[in-house]
């Protein structure tokens with residue numbers, strides 16, 4: 001079962017799907033190599049807002065991958081927020097399934113892909129390795145899948161300036177502790 005290392009959660013699987021689209025019927029010979037590259041730590045990923053930066057090393061060569069993820073639509077953010085409850089909702093496969101079934105798929109949509117190699121198709125082995133590395137990261141912490149689409153910035157008041165302008169309506173009611181309002185500091 002060579003694929004089970006990546007995308008064992010529904011959230012991570014969305015990133016595996018970028019490397020292995022369902023519509024792709026012929027086997028892509030690059031995929032096993034890309035998986036191996038990710039598995040041995042050859043693809044380092046850093047996240048900056050909606051930008052995924054990958055540094056891919058093979059032998060003595062290094063390539064730089066940039067992937068820009070499109071922001072979620074307001075409708076999708078609202079739909080997802082409606083499904084999540086509590087201050088720290090757990091993003092289970094069930095949550096993912098319900099979101100998808102209600103028309104609010106949390107799967108990432110890419111706005112742009114680039115790599116420093118000579119392949120400009122956007123699906124070179126380096127980009128594929130970064131997709132797998134992202135799948136692994138998202139499996140470990142599915143919140144990344146939403147963060148990279150600007151979900152938390154738009155919904156929960158993170159640290160970015162843009163959140164200051166957003167009302168706190170996204171906070172689930174049961175996340176608020178009424179006792180907090182009546183505490184007198186000593």
Ligand SMILES: [Zn+2]
Nearest residue numbers: 115117124126
């Ligand atoms: Zn490349």
